[in-house]
Amino acid sequence: MFEPVLLKNLDVPDGHLLATYEAGGGYRALAKALRERTPDEIIDLVKKSNLRGRGGAGFPTGLKWSFVPKRAGKPKYLCCNADEGEPGTFKDRIIMERDPHQLIEGMAISAYAIGAETAYVYIRGEYTLAIARLEQAIAEADAKGYLGTRILGSDFSFVVHIHCGAGAYICGEETAMLDSLEGKRAQPRLKPPFPAVEGLYASPTVINNVETLACVPHIVARGADWFRDIGPDKSPGPKLYCLSGQVRKPGLYELPMGIPLRELVCDYAGGPLPGRKLKAVIPGGVSAPLIPERGLDVGMDFDSLAAAGSMLGSAGVIVIDDSTCIVKVATRIIEFFHHESCGKCTPCREGLNWVVKVLRRVEAGQGEPGDLEQLEALCKGIFGNTFCALGDGAAMGLRAALAHFGDEFVAHIEERRCPFH
Amino acid sequence: MTMREKIEEAASRYPDQRSAIMPALLIAQREHGHLPGPVLEEVAGILGVERIWVYELATFYTLFHTEPVGIFHLQLCDNVSCMLCRSEDLLRHLEEVLGINKGGTTPDGLFTLSTVECLGACEMAPVMQVGDDYHGDLDIARIDALLGRLRATVRQATGADLVAPGPPGE
Numbered sequence: 089m090f091e092p093v094l095l096k097n098l099d100v101p102d103g104h105l106l107a108t109y110e111a112g113g114g115y116r117a118l119a120k121a122l123r124e125r126t127p128d129e130i131i132d133l134v135k136k137s138n139l140r141g142r143g144g145a146g147f148p149t150g151l152k153w154s155f156v157p158k159r160a161g162k163p164k165y166l167c168c169n170a171d172e173g174e175p176g177t178f179k180d181r182i183i184m185e186r187d188p189h190q191l192i193e194g195m196a197i198s199a200y201a202i203g204a205e206t207a208y209v210y211i212r213g214e215y216t217l218a219i220a221r222l223e224q225a226i227a228e229a230d231a232k233g234y235l236g237t238r239i240l241g242s243d244f245s246f247v248v249h250i251h252c253g254a255g256a257y258i259c260g261e262e263t264a265m266l267d268s269l270e271g272k273r274a275q276p277r278l279k280p281p282f283p284a285v286e287g288l289y290a291s292p293t294v295i296n297n298v299e300t301l302a303c304v305p306h307i308v309a310r311g312a313d314w315f316r317d318i319g320p321d322k323s324p325g326p327k328l329y330c331l332s333g334q335v336r337k338p339g340l341y342e343l344p345m346g347i348p349l350r351e352l353v354c355d356y357a358g359g360p361l362p363g364r365k366l367k368a369v370i371p372g373g374v375s376a377p378l379i380p381e382r383g384l385d386v387g388m389d390f391d392s393l394a395a396a397g398s399m400l401g402s403a404g405v406i407v408i409d410d411s412t413c414i415v416k417v418a419t420r421i422i423e424f425f426h427h428e429s430c431g432k433c434t435p436c437r438e439g440l441n442w443v444v445k446v447l448r449r450v451e452a453g454q455g456e457p458g459d460l461e462q463l464e465a466l467c468k469g470i471f472g473n474t475f476c477a478l479g480d481g482a483a484m485g486l487r488a489a490l491a492h493f494g495d496e497f498v499a500h501i502e503e504r505r506c507p508f509h
Numbered sequence: 510m511t512m513r514e515k516i517e518e519a520a521s522r523y524p525d526q527r528s529a530i531m532p533a534l535l536i537a538q539r540e541h542g543h544l545p546g547p548v549l550e551e552v553a554g555i556l557g558v559e560r561i562w563v564y565e566l567a568t569f570y571t572l573f574h575t576e577p578v579g580i581f582h583l584q585l586c587d588n589v590s591c592m593l594c595r596s597e598d599l600l601r602h603l604e605e606v607l608g609i610n611k612g613g614t615t616p617d618g619l620f621t622l623s624t625v626e627c628l629g630a631c632e633m634a635p636v637m638q639v640g641d642d643y644h645g646d647l648d649i650a651r652i653d654a655l656l657g658r659l660r661a662t663v664r665q666a667t668g669a670d671l672v673a674p675g676p677p678g679e
Binding site: 172173174175176177178180181212213214215216217249251252253254255256257268269270271272273274289330331332333334338339340370374404406407408412416417420421424427428 | 522523524525526527528529530531532534535558562565566569570571572573587588589590592593594625626627628629630631632633634638641642643
C-alpha cells in the first residue's frame with residue numbers, strides 16, 4: 089500500500105503552520121542532516137536515491153548539486169523554481185499553500201549540501217495565498233531557529249527570500265529565471281556556462297523545483313533505498329500528478345512514479361465525464377505531446393513517456409474527451425507558446441507567429457491545400473533551432489497532434505468548417 | 510510604511526539594486542493601481558537605477574499595467590484545461606452582461622475584463638482571478654453571483670452604485 093508523504097498534510101487543518109509540521113516529525117530531517125551528515129554525504133544520499141527534477145526536465149538532482157564547485161570564492165545560491173506556469177500544473181501551488189514548511193526544510197537541507205547561505209524562492213505573482221503562507225512559514229521557521237544564523241547549533245547559516253514573478257512563463261526556464269532575478273527581462277542564457285558554475289550574479293547556483301526540494305527531507309529521514317523502492321529504479325519516488333480537463337475527479341494525486349496513465353485517469357480520477365469517451369491525454373503540461381486513447385497504458389515516469397514519444401514534464405495531466413476538436417486544442421496551445429515566447433530567438437518568435445496564423449485559418453474552416461505541409465515545415469524550422477525548450481515543446485506538441493489526429497486537420501480543410509461545431 | 514520605505518526594505522534582500530526593480534514595481538502598482546510614466550521614474554529614482562531598466566520590465570511582464578485598469582480586474586483563464594471546461598461560454602457571458610469586449614473596462618471604471626494564460630488552478634477549472642482571489646468551478650450562475658458581490662462591496666464602501674467616473678489612479 090502506497091503511503092503519501094508529500095501530501096500528508098493536504099487535508100489536515102492548519103497543515104501550513106509550524107506546530108502541525110513539527111507534530112508530524114517536521115524539521116527532524118534537517119536536524120539529522122546537520123548533526124549526523126556532511127554536505128557531501130547528503131549529496132551522495134540524494135544521488136543514491138535517484139531523485140530526478142520534478143520541474144519537467146528530470147535531471148538527476150544529486151548530480152546537479154555535485155557540479156557546484158567546492159571552493160568558489162564567491163557566495164553560492166539556491167533558487168527554488170516556484171514559477172509554476174506550465175498549463176495544467178498546480179502541484180507546487182498546493183504544496184506551498186498547504187504544507188510550506190516541507191519546502192523550507194527541503195531548501196535548508198539542500199542549501200547545506202551545496203554550501204549556499206541564501207535562497208530565493210521565485211514564485212508566481214498570481215499565487216497570493218501561497219506567497220502569504222510561505223512568508224508566514226519563513227517567519228515561523230526563522231523564529232524557531234530552523235532558518236537564520238547557526239541553525240540548530242551548527243555552523244550552517246541560511247536565509248530564504250521570496251521573489252515574486254510577474255507573469256512570464258519563460259521564467260520557468262532556469263537561466264531566464266536567473267536573468268529575471270537579476271532584474272532583467274526574462275530571456276534564456278546561452279549554456280555553458282551552466283548555473284552550477286556561473287548562475288545568479290555570476291555565482292554558483294542550483295535551481296530546483298518546489299516538488300523536488302519537498303522530496304529531500306523524506307529522503308534524509310527514510311533513506312535512499314526507501315525512495316528508490318517506489319516506482320521504476322531509474323525514475324523513482326512518490327510523484328504528484330495534476331489531473332484536469334474533461335475528467336470526473338480533477339485534482340492533485342500523490343502516487344508512485346510509473347503508475348500507468350490509464351489507471352491514473354480512469355481509476356483514480358474517475359474517467360471521462362458521463363456519456364463521454366476518452367480521446368487523448370496530455371501527460372505533462374502542454375509542452376508534452378498528447379497521447380491518443382490507445383496509448384494510455386504507458387507508465388507515468390520520465391523514461392517510459394520519453395520512449396512513447398511524449399514526456400512526464402510537470403505531470404500536468406489534461407484529459408480530452410470525444411466532444412473536443414483537436415485542431416482547437418492544438419491552436420490554443422500554440423497561441424499560448426506564441427504569447428509566451430520571450431522574443432530572443434527568431435525560430436521561436438517568428439516561427440510560432442506563422443504557425444498560429446496557419447492554425448487559426450485551418451480551425452476557422454479557411455485552410456488551404458498545402459497548409460499541413462506548411463505546418464510540418466515550420467515545425468522543422470523551429471525544433472532544435474532555439475535557445476531553450478519553449479520552441480521545441482511547441483513543435484513537438486503540434487507534430488503529435490498532426491500525427492495522431494491528422495484526419496481532423498484534413499477534415500477542417502476539405503469540409504471548410506470545424507466538424508465539431 | 511511609505512512606498513519608498515517598502516521599496517527600500519525589499520531592496521535590502523538583494524546584493525544588486527537592479528534585482529529590486531520587479532518587487533518595487535509590484536509595490537508601486539499596489540499603491541497606484543497601475544504604473545504610469547511618473548511612477549516608473551519614481552521607482553528608478555528610489556532604487557538609483559537606469560530608467561530604461563524600469564521601463565523594460567514594466568512592459569515585458571504581463572502582471573504590470575502601464576495603463577489604468579478597473580477596480581476589479583476580472584482575469585479569466587482560457588488556457589487548455591479551462592477551455593475544455595467551457596471558459597469560452599463564461600467569456601461571452603461576461604462580455605454580454607458587462608457590455609464590454611475582452612480587454613475593455615466598463616465606463617464606471619468598476620470592471621476590466623481580460624483573458625489570461627493558465628493560473629495554475631486547473632483542478633477548479635474554469636477559474637478566474639479577481640484582485641488577489643481565485644474563483645473556481647465557475648458557471649454562469651456563479652459568475653453572476655460574484656459580480657453581484659463585487660458590486661455590493663463598492664456600494665458598501667461608497668454608499669453609491671457607481672464610483673466616480675474613470676478608473677482608479679486617474
